[in-house]
Amino acid sequence: MSKLELGAFSMSLAVRDLYVSSEFYQKLGFEVTHEGQGYLIMVNGTTVIGLFQGMFEGNILTFNPGLCAKNDSEGALLEAWRVDEFTDIRAIQKHLKSLDLELVSEVDEKKNSNGPGSLMLQDPDGNVILVDQFFDRPDTSVQ
Incomplete structure (x- = not known):
């Protein structure tokens, strides 16, 4: 694998109060683009953050294989969309293990x-x- 492609990037923030955190980030210019049970996805320009209440402890750097961000001419995020060809999570896992990186959790490839x-x-x-x-493994996983 010549270059490891991890997909779209965002910062996942563990918050105590979703409403209070949402109000704070809106004051910084972020807009809510998606809302779910206990979480919000917010965007400001090319920056994407997720606010998560009660789902995990600590903040997490998040990458999403199979997603790509589309920006306008000034760099502002227009949308994120699914791509047909991407490096499958199992190929990423195999590559990381080949570099002797310790995984905290991993995909159970048998299941x-x-x-x-x-x-x-x-x-x-x-x-x-x-x-x-x-998403499911792409038809032609980039290896």
Whole structure:
């Protein structure tokens, strides 16, 4: 694998109060683009953050294989969309293991050989990194 493609990036923030945090980030120019049970996705220009209440502890750097961000000519985020060809989570996992990186959690390839999946690892400073694939394995996984 010559270059590891992890997909769209966002910052997932663990918050105590979704409403209070949403109000704060709106004052910084963020807009809510998606809302779900216990979470909000917010965008400001090219920056995407997720606010999550009661789902996990600590903040997480998040990558989504199969998603790509489209920006306008000034760099502002227009939309994120699914791409047909992307590096499958299982190929990413295999590559990370080949580099002797320790995974905090991983895709169980015996139980899940084609579907969505996720893995987690920590950087040397303890920052959590989540690679979270929402989609089935692409027909032609980039290896």
